[in-house]
Amino acid sequence: MQLEDQRDQANGRSQRKLAYVPADHAMPDAELAPVVFELDQLAVYYGPVRAVRDVSLKIRSKEITAFIGPSGCGKTTVLRCLNRMNDLIAGARVVGGVSYHGTNLYGPEVSATEVRRRIGMVFQKPNPFPKSIYDNIAYGPRLNGIRNRAKLDEIVEKSLRAAALWDEAKDRLKTSGQAMSGGQQQRLCIARTIAVEPDVVLMDEPCSALDPIASARIEELMRELKKTYTIVIVTHNMQQAARVSDRTAFFTAELDKQTDQRTGLLVEYDVTARIFSNPREERTENYITGRFG
Amino acid sequence: MSVPELADLRARRSWRTTKNTIMMGVLGAALLAIAIPLVLVLYSVIARGAHSAFAAFPDFFTKEIPIVSRRPGPGMGPAILGTLLATGGATLIAVPLGVLGAVYLHEYGGTTRFARLVRFMAMVMTGVPSIVMGLFVYVAWTIPFGYSAFGGALALACLMLPVVIGSTEQMLKLVPGQLREGSYALGATKSRTIITVVLPAALPGIVSGALLAVARAAGETAPLLFTVGAASSYNGHLFSGANTALSVQIFGNATSAFAPAQDRAWGAALALVLLAFLFTLAARLFTARFATKR
Amino acid sequence: MIDLRGRPAHADTTFRWLAIAAAGIVLVVLGLIAVIMTRRALPVFSEMGVHFFTSKRWSPADELYGSLAFLWGTLYTSAIAIALSLPVSLGVALFVTQVAPPKLRRPLVYVIDLVAVIPSVVFGLWGILVLAPHLGRSFLTAGVILAIMITPIITSLAREVIETTPPGEKEAALALGATRWEMIVGSVWPHSKSGLVGAVMLGLGRAMGETIAAALVIGSALGQITANPFASGNSMPAVIANEWGEADDLHKSALIALAVVLFLITIAVNLIATAIVRRSTARSRGK
Numbered sequence: 001m002q003l004e005d006q007r008d009q010a011n012g013r014s015q016r017k018l019a020y021v022p023a024d025h026a027m028p029d030a031e032l033a034p035v036v037f038e039l040d041q042l043a044v045y046y047g048p049v050r051a052v053r054d055v056s057l058k059i060r061s062k063e064i065t066a067f068i069g070p071s072g073c074g075k076t077t078v079l080r081c082l083n084r085m086n087d088l089i090a091g092a093r094v095v096g097g098v099s100y101h102g103t104n105l106y107g108p109e110v111s112a113t114e115v116r117r118r119i120g121m122v123f124q125k126p127n128p129f130p131k132s133i134y135d136n137i138a139y140g141p142r143l144n145g146i147r148n149r150a151k152l153d154e155i156v157e158k159s160l161r162a163a164a165l166w167d168e169a170k171d172r173l174k175t176s177g178q179a180m181s182g183g184q185q186q187r188l189c190i191a192r193t194i195a196v197e198p199d200v201v202l203m204d205e206p207c208s209a210l211d212p213i214a215s216a217r218i219e220e221l222m223r224e225l226k227k228t229y230t231i232v233i234v235t236h237n238m239q240q241a242a243r244v245s246d247r248t249a250f251f252t253a254e255l256d257k258q259t260d261q262r263t264g265l266l267v268e269y270d271v272t273a274r275i276f277s278n279p280r281e282e283r284t285e286n287y288i289t290g291r292f293g
Numbered sequence: 294m295s296v297p298e299l300a301d302l303r304a305r306r307s308w309r310t311t312k313n314t315i316m317m318g319v320l321g322a323a324l325l326a327i328a329i330p331l332v333l334v335l336y337s338v339i340a341r342g343a344h345s346a347f348a349a350f351p352d353f354f355t356k357e358i359p360i361v362s363r364r365p366g367p368g369m370g371p372a373i374l375g376t377l378l379a380t381g382g383a384t385l386i387a388v389p390l391g392v393l394g395a396v397y398l399h400e401y402g403g404t405t406r407f408a409r410l411v412r413f414m415a416m417v418m419t420g421v422p423s424i425v426m427g428l429f430v431y432v433a434w435t436i437p438f439g440y441s442a443f444g445g446a447l448a449l450a451c452l453m454l455p456v457v458i459g460s461t462e463q464m465l466k467l468v469p470g471q472l473r474e475g476s477y478a479l480g481a482t483k484s485r486t487i488i489t490v491v492l493p494a495a496l497p498g499i500v501s502g503a504l505l506a507v508a509r510a511a512g513e514t515a516p517l518l519f520t521v522g523a524a525s526s527y528n529g530h531l532f533s534g535a536n537t538a539l540s541v542q543i544f545g546n547a548t549s550a551f552a553p554a555q556d557r558a559w560g561a562a563l564a565l566v567l568l569a570f571l572f573t574l575a576a577r578l579f580t581a582r583f584a585t586k587r
Numbered sequence: 588m589i590d591l592r593g594r595p596a597h598a599d600t601t602f603r604w605l606a607i608a609a610a611g612i613v614l615v616v617l618g619l620i621a622v623i624m625t626r627r628a629l630p631v632f633s634e635m636g637v638h639f640f641t642s643k644r645w646s647p648a649d650e651l652y653g654s655l656a657f658l659w660g661t662l663y664t665s666a667i668a669i670a671l672s673l674p675v676s677l678g679v680a681l682f683v684t685q686v687a688p689p690k691l692r693r694p695l696v697y698v699i700d701l702v703a704v705i706p707s708v709v710f711g712l713w714g715i716l717v718l719a720p721h722l723g724r725s726f727l728t729a730g731v732i733l734a735i736m737i738t739p740i741i742t743s744l745a746r747e748v749i750e751t752t753p754p755g756e757k758e759a760a761l762a763l764g765a766t767r768w769e770m771i772v773g774s775v776w777p778h779s780k781s782g783l784v785g786a787v788m789l790g791l792g793r794a795m796g797e798t799i800a801a802a803l804v805i806g807s808a809l810g811q812i813t814a815n816p817f818a819s820g821n822s823m824p825a826v827i828a829n830e831w832g833e834a835d836d837l838h839k840s841a842l843i844a845l846a847v848v849l850f851l852i853t854i855a856v857n858l859i860a861t862a863i864v865r866r867s868t869a870r871s872r873g874k
Contacts, residue, residue, distance in 0.1 A: 088477060090403075101589055111593025117480030118591075127471035130494045139489070140479040189475070196479060313766035320686050323678025324695075327742070330735045331702050334713045393609035401606055411610045414617050420789075420857030421620070422796025424824045425850045428843055429620045432627055451616055458613070484602035505704070512706025515798040515824070519831060540708045540799075544828075547712045547803055555716060562709045569704045577697065 033060040036200060036230050037082060040097030044077050047091040051077050052264040055096075057249055064222060064231045066241035066272065069251035070287070074264020075234045078251070079202050081105075082232060083119035084112040117144065120193035124205040126185035128177035128192070133160075133169050136177040136188060140196035155195050162228075163191035164221050183214025190221065194229065201225065203233040207240065219244050238288055241272065248275040250284045335566075342563025345556040353560055358525040358542065363551035369561050371527045375442055375536040376568070379521060380511045382446025382531055383453055388503045390450075391457025392492075398458070399465040400487055412462075418455040424515035426451045431519040440522030440535040448516030453506045460502025464495040501579040508572035512565055514540035539565045620850070628844035630837060639844060643810045645826075647834070652841035654848065659812045660726065660822040661849070664801060665794040667730025667816065672738045673787055679738075680745035685771055696746065703739035710736045711803035724806035727816035729825075732804055733794045741790035748782035748864075749775060781863055788860030796853045798824035823849045 037059040044052045052074030059065045059082075067075035077086070084105060086092040098105040105115060117140075128136050137156045146152060156173065160166040165187045169180075177188050186206055193201055203222075207215035215237075222231060222244050235241050241248050249269040253262045268281045279285045304310070346353045349367040356368035394411070402408025430448040438444070468491050476486040492499070522535025523545065539561045546558035632639060635652050642653025683695045714732040715724070722728045752775050760770040806819025807829055813820075821829075827842045834842060 083478065085474065085478065088474070100591075103589055103591055105591070107591075109593070110591040113477075113480045113482050113596075114591045114593055115480075116478055118589075121474075121478035123471055123474060123478075125471055127469070127475040129472060129475065129490050139476070139481075143479060143481050143485065192475075192479070309766055309769070313768040316768040316771075317686055320678045320682040323675045324682050326675045327679055327735075327738050331739075333717070334705070334710060334735065335702075337713050337717055338709060390609045390612055393606050394613065397606035397610040401603060402610065407607075408610070411613050415613050416861055417854055417857065418613055418617055420792050420796075420853050421617075422798065422824060422846075422849055422853055424796070424798040424827055425620065425624070425846045428827070428846045429624060432623050432843070433619065454616070455613065458610075482596055482599045484599045487602070508704045512704065512708065514706070514708040515828060518828060540706060543708045543712050544799055544803070547708075547715050558712055558716075562706075562712050565706055566709055569706060570701060573701055573704050 033063055035059070036061050036101060037232075038097070038099045039078070039081075040099075042078065042081065042094070042096040042098060044074070044081060044086065045091075045093040045095065046089065049261055050263050052251075055251075055266045057266065057269045059230065059232060060247070061230050062226055062228070063246040064226050064233060064244050066245035066248045067232070067234045067251060068236070068238055068241045068248060068287075069264070069267075070253060071236065072262050072264065073251035073253045075249075075251045076204055077264065079204055079232060079234050082200070082202055083116050083121055085116075085121065087112050117196060118198055119200045119202060120196065120198035121202040121204065122186070122189050122193055122206045125209050126182060126189050128180070128185050128188050130176065130178055132174045133177045133180070133188060134173040137192050137195045140192060144196060159191040159195040162194055162225070163187045164217065164224070165191055181214075183210050183217060186210060186214070186218060187221065190218075190225075194225070198229065200230045200232065203231065205234050205236060208236065215240070238276075242276050245272045248272045250275060250279075250281070250287060252283055252287070338559065338562050338566055341556070341559040342561075342566075345560035346563050354564070357527060358537070358557070359553075360525050362546065362549050362554040365553035365556070367557075367560075369539065369542060369557060369564060371524060372537045372539045372542045372561060373564060374527060374529065375445075375521060375524075375538040376511060376540070376565070378442035378529075378531055378536065379445035379449055379517060379538055380507060382443055383449035383510055384503070384507055386446060386450035387453035387457055387506070391454050391503075392461050392499060394454075394458045395461035395465060396487060396492070399462050400483070400491065415455040415458045418451075419459065421451075422515075423448075423452055423513050424518075427516035427519045430516065435520050439533070440520065441531070441533050442521055442528070442536040443532045444520035445517040445536070445538065446531070448520050449510040449513060452513065452516060453510050456506040456509070457503055460506070461495070461499050464498035464502065465491065467498065468494045497579045497582050501576040504572045504576035504579065508569045508576070511572065512540060512569050514538075514544050517541050518544065539568075624843055624847050624850070627840055628847045629840075631841040631844045634837065635841075639841075640848075643812055645809050647830070647838045647841075650837055652838075652844075654823065654841075654845055656810050656812050657821050657823045657826050657845065658848070660805065660820040660825070661795050661852075663726050663814070663820070664729040664733060664805065664822055665791055667727060668733035668737060668794045669787065669791055671731065671734035672741055672790065675734075676738045676741035676745055676787075676790070677783065679742045680749055681771060681775070683742075684746055684749045685767065685775065699739050699742050699746075703743055705736075705739075707736055707797055707800045708803075711800035714800060714804040719804055723817060724804050724819055725817045726805065726820050729801045729805040729820075729822070730816070732800045733797060736797065736800055737790045737794050740793060741786055744786035744789060745779075745783055748779045748786055751782070752778045781866065785860045785862075785864030788856055788863065792853045792856040792860065795856065796824060796849065798828050801825045802828040 035058045039055050039057050042052065042055040043050060055078055067079060069075050080086045081094055081098055086094065094106055129139065134156055137159050138152045141152060141155050157166060160169055165184060168184060177185065180188060207218050210218065219240065225231060233245065247270065250267045251264050252267050253264045255262050268275065268279060268284045275284060276288055279288065353367040353369055354373060355370045357371055358368045359366055398408050398412055426448045430444055430451065434447055435444045472490050472494055473486055476490045517538045518541055521538055521541065523541065524535040524537045528534045528536045543558045543561045543565065546554040549555060631652055638653055641655060643656040644651050644653045645656065683692060687695055710732050714728060718731065719728055756774045756778065757770055760774045765773060801822045802825035805822055805825050807821055807825065808819035809821065811818055811820040823845045827845055831842060
């Protein structure tokens with residue numbers, strides 16, 4: 001036990017020295033977009049295993065924030081903290097601060113379902129329900145008690161238009177959402193997410209199951225969506241992060257030789273242009289130049 | 294080894310290939326060994342059953358059962374109604390309970406001690422002989438409340454319940470976790486997710502499993518023997534009065550020395566086999582729909 | 588500050604408790620079976636004591652109830668059924684999964700699953716009216732009828748076990764130049780044998796618990812403990828079905844006691860079968 005404590009201290013020291021750099025340190029906070037999420041020394045445990053540690057960053061309104069890093073670095077884990085999807089995993093535990101517009105997301109009175117109604121999520125693999133296209137999109141609004149047919153029609157059309165899917169789907173609204181192509185399915189999932197008019201859209205590697213052309217359409221869509229929504233995207237595609245995001249957080253994983261466990265941590269968080277042109281951390285530079293990963 | 298020898302890829306006879314041929318023949322013979330008696334049984338049922346059931350069509354399916362069993366003539370109507378009542382009642386009891394129980398096991402219980410206990414006991418219950426269920430319901434229901442189709446329904450429901458739980462849990466396992474996550478991510482509660490996403494996704498499989506359980510239940514005799522009674526006229530009441538069933542009529546008439554009674558047994562057997570096949574084929578159709586959808 | 592407080596989720600809680608209650612019904616029913624049946628059987632257990640199990644004398648007129656002959660009948664007919672069914676059902680399962688042309692496999696599986704739902708009373712009817720005139724009503728006739736009845740069931744289960752053989756193991760054997768039979772012996776059999784034992788045991792449980800088919804053709808002779816397959820006899824479920832109608836109180840109690848014993852035997856057989864199947868699937872998954 002004592003050994004472990006010492007190790008933690010050592011890690012803490014190196015972390016202070018290396019990892020956390022306040023975003024946009026050069027600019028005064030007031031000139032930036034308002035903060036949506038503020039993570040403060042976040043750590044996530046799965047049972048006894050610590051999956052991520054020491055993540056501190058601010059995610060700002062109506063921007064695209066990208067999480068990049070090698071596999072196993074905890075970027076998806078952190079993303080799933082933002083709408084409490086980690087609650088669904090038995091044994092998952094969150095330590096540290098996750099605040100959303102100043103409210104502690106993990107506060108005692110906060111309900112995960114209420115959180116998820118405001119913070120939507122698009123998954124790695126398109127997961128339309130085995131229902132019609134219409135019912136897929138109407139699912140969320142119906143959860144919120146909207147039963148009026150005309151109102152639902154309007155929401156469906158609006159969401160499909162926003163997801164750039166209206167032209168392809170308008171004549172087959174009653175057909176199964178699972179009968180569409182992969183790229184269409186993913187846009188359907190995006191339409192389903194924005195149908196409830198969330199504040200934030202979280203995207204967990206939304207293009208990893210898609211071909212390059214379908215991916216490009218999703219990227220285009222993301223640029224369009226950020227006018228209305230705050231977007232956080234996890235991606236393993238660095239070019240994608242460079243192309244679409246305003247800010248980028250680079251995560252990596254460290255192997256604890258004694259326990260043989262990997263723990264993810266945040267290395268650097270900054271404006272995207274800076275991360276990709278002039279990173280402060282050697283580890284970031286090595287990763288984006290392909291020397292490690 | 295010289296090159297031409299190496300290049301010779303023609304099949305060669307050897308003890309190995311001969312043994313293979315022989316054993317393939319033995320396996321094929323096994324198929325014949327079971328096919329012959331089954332064909333004989335089905336032939337008897339169809340030939341003798343059709344002779345009895347369709348000679349007086351549609352009277353056989355509608356007329357009441359003659360009270361004096363040596364009197365010739367049609368009539369299995371009350372037994373058909375009784376079988377449908379008891380099986381239908383059992384379905385209404387066992388399917389909702391079984392599906393809900395499976396929802397508990399897969400969506401809530403998982404590997405908790407209670408869930409493992411229930412899973413184990415459901416497996417034990419699958420092995421309980423049907424006559425034990427019949428006697429149990431006789432003691433627990435028929436003694437205080439008398440013969441009725443409902444008593445039969447209870448006994449059949451006891452047989453169906455663990456089967457429905459088992460097949461439904463299998464189907465819930467096939468529903469991808471991503472669908473549940475998609476629903477949660479929209480802010481749905483757990484019960485809402487189960488009712489509006491998980492169960493509809495698994496529905497064809499659940500229906501198929503339930504139909505197979507119904508097919509099995511419809512043909513059961515022992516659970517009905519002590520619980521529905523032995524009426525020979527129509528009784529449309531589920532909860533009151535002695536009733537009858539096709540299987541019970543077959544059992545009763547099979548031991549009769551009189552040809553007309555035996556004829557009616559064959560006709561009833563045909564009706565019962567058709568009913569069981571119908572449910573099985575319906576189950577197949579649902580499975581097929583499930584398969585093409587994925 | 589935004590309001591992220593949860594609304595009271597009554598529907599959620601109610602649904603959860605409904606599901607728990609539905610699952611609990613299984614325990615309730617099994618508990619009730621055990622308690623109610625045992626209580627009804629007690630009079631005959633206290634009347635007969637250990638003789639209920641050791642005596643073969645079953646004479647309701649003298650209020651003597653010894654079940655040994657019925658136990659023998661149950662075990663003997665089931666043994667005949669398994670002996671006849673085992674080679675056939677394994678052969679058919681192997682034929683369907685390994686030998687039949689792929690186009691034929693699905694239809695064959697459909698047909699096997701279809702005949703598996705033919706009600707047992709129909710086999711019994713065929714047995715008493717078609718088979719018994721040639722073979723008599725005897726242990727053998729009952730065994731044959733039970734064998735025809737359980738073969739589709741065992742075949743279905745065996746097919747499922749065999750189909751869990753990883754294709755890679757089969758292809759590895761074929762790639763080394765094995766014939767199809769050598770592939771079955773070398774790859775399929777080692778992988779499936781304990782699962783197949785379980786499948787056969789489950790079939791045995793079905794045969795022992797089967798009432799109606801046996802009741803119709805076994806001959807209803809009392810006190811018969813003989814290995815002569817052509818002798819008439821009786822089995823536990825058959826006695827219950829045949830004598831229930833004219834039974835008085837103690838007699839009914841004796842029949843219920845038979846059901847209790849049958850219940851325990853079939854549960855034991857099924858538990859052993861499931862344990863074997865589970866161990867084999869766990870092992871093959873571990874590999």
